[in-house]
Amino acid sequence: MIEAIRVDEAVRELRPDFAVLTVCAYGLGNGPSDERSRGWLDAAAEAAPELDDPKIEAWRTAYRAFGAKPQRTRPSVDALIRRMPLPEINLVVDAYNAVSVRHGLPIGGEDLAHYRGAARLVRAAGDEPSDEALGDPGIGEVVWRDDEGVTCRRWNWRQCVRTRITEDTVDALFLLERLEPLSLDALTAAGDELTARLEEITPGVRIASRLVR
Template identity: 90%
Template structure:
């Protein structure tokens, strides 16, 4: 799965500085939020970058580049930082949301058990299958998708219902997305932090990662 993830050339032309660190975790034992995950969220909220930070502004600029209005449909990390206290969802989602907020980068979490084929980031043709929650993407919109259709619209704005991580999720894919000025060292550190938290949740989980740039 992880070796087949790709970023379309049209997206690279839009933002040549884009890179994504894909982290796959197999054999997770997810569950409801607890004191550990609440602590992760609290600590992350205290370390969150300000909303006018260059890392957040870079994502707003990326949205404008394909015609989206980031004040109406916000990049995921922008929207998450505005939600204080951070929402409690479940252990795995709390883990990646805490890393997202701490480092100021978008992170998507996908249930591999509901995936069809490999994840790829493309510019939409406008006829991709989508669900009622997402709605239909516009032509040229940046979307994540698999063989069954769109999994996340407007780069990282909103995820489909089908691939959301739930308490029943066993195998998961996490997409840590990078634009300048976020450094590759910080991207790697965020991946290591997420892997450590997943290992805390499930010590026996198998974790692998791949940088796509």
Template identity: 80%
Template sequence: MDDRVRDLRPDFAVLVIGAYGLRNGPSDERSRAWLAEAAAEAVPLDHEKIEAWRAAYRAFGAKPQRTRPSVDALIRRMPLPEINLVVDAYNAVSVRHALPVGGEDAGHYAGPARLVRAAGDEPSDEVLGEPEIGEVVWRDDLGVTCRRWNWRQCVRTRITEQTVDAVFLLERLEPMSIGELTGAGDELVNLLGQITPGVRTEIRLLA
């Protein structure tokens, strides 16, 4: 993680979950139930966890009313969208905990995921557009994979029904506790195990 990101928000932590051997597929009754249950428990939009992310966006010059933190945007989309089994699982965890969660297809990732302040010349796809200087972005060796911390993901690394190996990034700011963050990770691992019994997972906390 870029020290300049750490300086921006010393309370930031990310739980990184690798999942290997997934058998993804279209949304079904199980994943619809996960989404419905999470929607029923969604916090209000003025909740302190969401406000923390809006403040983080303002700190690097973004306007969160125009480019919203992912969990803010997701909670506004009721009923929650059905994408595929794996995406439904991590979206349910995101809404249940008011926690930004990103999912990346590890088969299309190049090198390690890293969180940096953009120089402004990083390669990026047409969906994302070019990052602004100082913007917080996730990237790999090929370029930007997610702009404005967790606002929008590139097309290349999206999780699809063909995804077999994936990396999930669960992003925490205070007032969320590390205990709740790791608990949310356990929930996601449980759901992935329901999708693919025997899936292999690895978990790392970066704080």
């Protein structure tokens, strides 16, 4: 699975500085939010970058480049930073949301049991299948998709219902997305923190990761 994840050349042409750290976790024992995950969210909120941080502005610029209006459909990390206190969802989602806010980068989480084929980041043709919660992507829009259709619209704006991580999720894929000025070392550090949180939730969870550029 992880070796087949790819970024389409049209996306690379749009943002040559893009990189994604893909992390697969196998054998998770997810559950409802608890005091531990609330602590992660509270600590992340205190360490969150300002809204005018260059790392956040880079995503707004990327959105404008493919025709999106980031003041209306915000990059995921931008939207999260504006939501204080951070929402409690479940242990695994709380973990990656906390890492996203603390490090100032978008992170997506996918339930592999509902994924079909490999994840790929493409510019939409406009006819990709998409669920009702997402609506149809526009031509040229940057989307994550699998063999069944769009899994996340406008790069990291909104995820489909089908692949969301729930308390029943056992195997998951995480997509940690980077644009300059976030360094590759900072991206790796975010991945290491996420791995530590997942291992805290489920000791013995199996982790595989790969940097895709």
